[in-house]
Amino acid sequence: MANVIVIGTQWGDEGKGKITDLLSRSADVIVRYQGGINAGHTVVVNDQVFKLHLIPSGILYPNKDCIIAGGTVVDPQTLLAEIERLQELGISTDRLYVAETAHVTMPYHRLIDQAAEQQRAKHRIGTTGRGIGPTYADKSERIGVRVLDLLDREAGAEQIRWAVEHKNLVLQRLYGLPPLDPEAIVAQYLEYGERLRPHVVDASLKISEAIRKRRNILFEGAQGTLLDLDHGTYPYVTSSNPIAGGACIGAGVGPTTIDRIIGVAKAYVTRVGEGPFPTELHDHIGEYLCQRGAEYGTTTGRKRRCGWFDGVIGRYAVRINGLDCLAITKLDVLDELPEIKVCIAYEIEGKVVRDFPSNSRAFAKAKPIYETLPGWRTPTQHCRSLSELPREARDYLKFLADLMEIPIAIVSLGANRGQTIIIEDPIHGPKRGLLSL
Numbered sequence: 382m383a384n385v386i387v388i389g390t391q392w393g394d395e396g397k398g399k400i401t402d403l404l405s406r407s408a409d410v411i412v413r414y415q416g417g418i419n420a421g422h423t424v425v426v427n428d429q430v431f432k433l434h435l436i437p438s439g440i441l442y443p444n445k446d447c448i449i450a451g452g453t454v455v456d457p458q459t460l461l462a463e464i465e466r467l468q469e470l471g472i473s474t475d476r477l478y479v480a481e482t483a484h485v486t487m488p489y490h491r492l493i494d495q496a497a498e499q500q501r502a503k504h505r506i507g508t509t510g511r512g513i514g515p516t517y518a519d520k521s522e523r524i525g526v527r528v529l530d531l532l533d534r535e536a537g538a539e540q541i542r543w544a545v546e547h548k549n550l551v552l553q554r555l556y557g558l559p560p561l562d563p564e565a566i567v568a569q570y571l572e573y574g575e576r577l578r579p580h581v582v583d584a585s586l587k588i589s590e591a592i593r594k595r596r597n598i599l600f601e602g603a604q605g606t607l608l609d610l611d612h613g614t615y616p617y618v619t620s621s622n623p624i625a626g627g628a629c630i631g632a633g634v635g636p637t638t639i640d641r642i643i644g645v646a647k648a649y650v651t652r653v654g655e656g657p658f659p660t661e662l663h664d665h666i667g668e669y670l671c672q673r674g675a676e677y678g679t680t681t682g683r684k685r686r687c688g689w690f691d692g693v694i695g696r697y698a699v700r701i702n703g704l705d706c707l708a709i710t711k712l713d714v715l716d717e718l719p720e721i722k723v724c725i726a727y728e729i730e731g732k733v734v735r736d737f738p739s740n741s742r743a744f745a746k747a748k749p750i751y752e753t754l755p756g757w758r759t760p761t762q763h764c765r766s767l768s769e770l771p772r773e774a775r776d777y778l779k780f781l782a783d784l785m786e787i788p789i790a791i792v793s794l795g796a797n798r799g800q801t802i803i804i805e806d807p808i809h810g811p812k813r814g815l816l817s818l
């Protein structure tokens with residue numbers, strides 16, 4: 382038995398969906414523990430493309446329990462649409478469970494997210510506009526609506542009504558927007574509640590029971606380490622904790638239950654939205670990575686900013702998540718490049734800095750110091766073992782592993798399940814964590 386956390390090591394979109402799907406094969410329960418419909422996880426099975434926002438990627442396998450845990454924020458309209466879409470494709474959602482304690486993204490959250498972004502003008506974050514920040518803000522402010530409220534025609538309805546009335550003040554007075562109709566929203570959200578009712582559970586209890594029965598749990602992170610509210614590039618972050626530590630809080634399990642933590646890293650780096658990005662490329666190579674890597678947001682369709690691999694944030698992700706091993710994705714995207722750069726340190730105000738600076742103003746001034754490696758200029762998508770990869774590609778992987786002082790267990794060379802090299806068993810291989818550094 383092994384309980385495994387899969388997290389993103391960069392700014393999201395590392396290919397977590399593909400790696401989670403791959404590892405779900407040996408899991409019994411797949412748990413999403415934070416974030417909401419800001420996430421977009423693409424899974425390709427036999428050339429059929431599935432885009433999942435809230436439902437764990439494990440749903441594509443029959444007989445796996447998929448749990449949307451209490452640390453997530455649930456937009457019921459989108460979740461129900463996602464359930465319907467999967468059902469239309471013949472995929473059962475009978476074993477999908479939603480935590481009754483998860484907070485609900487309400488219509489005013491989306492309106493406030495978008496209005497706040499507009500008002501921030503040059504200080505905007507570049508959010509997905511899906512109401513994620515305002516939902517988590519209400520949770521912290523203790524005025525949130527939870528899934529359990531949608532199931533309760535009295536106290537729950539009253540909570541929704543009161544929340545809408547309260548938020549109408551914000552919409553009208555702060556943003557000059559028209560008020561929402563509390564009764565219409567109560568009726569609509571109670572109806573969503575009825576449709577979700579068969580899926581609603583005490584998620585922490587359900588996960589704990591599965592752990593006691595020695596079933597394998599896979600905790601699927603959304604977003605990435607540098608988007609973490611506490612440890613990312615604040616304020617250009619999301620409002621939850623995508624790092625490994627967030628899994629225990631979001632799922633409601635103790636840290637002692639976790640056996641393994643796997644980080645997913647793209648062979649280069651992308652970022653959507655605003656905020657510093659030291660290795661960003663504004664030239665034809667950045668454009669090449671974007672086109673060849675099809676780097677357009679799964680959720681918003683926005684063009685992703687592209688840059689070279691950043692070993693400073695990579696090492697930071699190893700540390701802050703206590704990673705055991707890495708999955709490197711999209712190596713094939715580098716196939717045509719004559720040379721490849723890797724950032725090994727930053728220069729900040731004339732000083733060489735090797736550790737990620739927790740001071741975000743210092744990070745904003747970071748200039749990358751690169752090591753240049755030769756490219757391989759050979760297609761790799763068909764490779765199924767390390768020995769089939771060109772020598773330069775193997776050297777590139779070794780360089781990354783040495784830089785981050787962590788083994789690479791998986792290499793992904795295409796969006797399909799099969800386009801993968803398993804170098805060592807990511808779940809049962811040696812355990813590393815911080816002690817290995």
Ligand code: GDP
Pocket residue numbers: 389393394395396397398399420421422423424425674679710711712713714793794795796
């Ligand atoms: P996530 O948010 O971390 O799950 O990542 P996304 O799904 O948003 O973005 C990753 C994109 O890259 C998706 O379109 C995947 O289908 C695709 N992808 C994943 N792994 C590979 C790979 O190894 N090579 C290529 N070319 N595409 C990949």
Ligand code: IMO
Pocket residue numbers: 389392393394395419420421422506507508509510511512513514602603604605608617618619620653654655679
């Ligand atoms: P997955 O799970 C990439 C980014 C947004 C913005 C910031 C805050 O697919 O990796 P939010 O709407 O969360 O308040 O936006 O976070 N962001 C993501 N970027 N992948 C994601 O999810 C993201 N979810 C949020 O672009 O910069």
Ligand code: MG
Pocket residue numbers: 393394395420421422423679
């Ligand atoms: Mg994504």
